[in-house]
Amino acid sequence: GNSVTQMEGPVTLSEEAFLTINCTYTATGYPSLFWYVQYPGEGLQLLLKATKADDKGSNKGFEATYRKETTSFHLEKGSVQVSDSAVYFCALMTNNNNDMRFGAGTRLTVKP
């Protein structure tokens, strides 16, 4: 079945550090890939997405590239801020259904 595996947290970084959160997937067909972010006390919101191989999604300084050869969609940011502290979810959805599968979430804490 379709599934997403992302690195376990929590991740604690200092402000302006480089961030990588790993995400790999297993899917039949050609999935679309997503990163969602959940700030404390809020629902999830879309951070970025990529719908086909080699696409790069980007938003708010975050980037992720859809790598079919390694079945990965790692999230990166060059310089994190305290306001980036949140839980980040990798997710996939295949074209033939509307079942969004989420990874377990990675909690990021950025300290000043």
Next chain:
Amino acid sequence: DTAVSQTPKYLVTQMGNDKSIKCEQNLGHDTMYWYKQDSKKFLKIMFSYNNKELIINETVPNRFSPKSPDKAHLNLHINSLELGDSAVYFCASSQDLRGGELFFGEGSRLTVL
């Protein structure tokens, strides 16, 4: 104006009670969902509806019964609440069955004592 709104935000109740959580979206979307998030933040789909029709019904106890009176509303009724039902329940919507971006409500934290 909140796109996906769910009520109540917090719900504390005793084991064995019946409770409902309501969800409404004003985005004009066709598809709505209920997700359950446990204490470790793991997010699992429970149901999805498209234009009031049940599409996804994961392995969820039949104590959970979704109801969609129209495509803008998807309510969740839970009978005979158990301790293990304690979680945050999120409603979400997407434009249609092709999925794509999901828009989430702020969540309803259910605590069963």
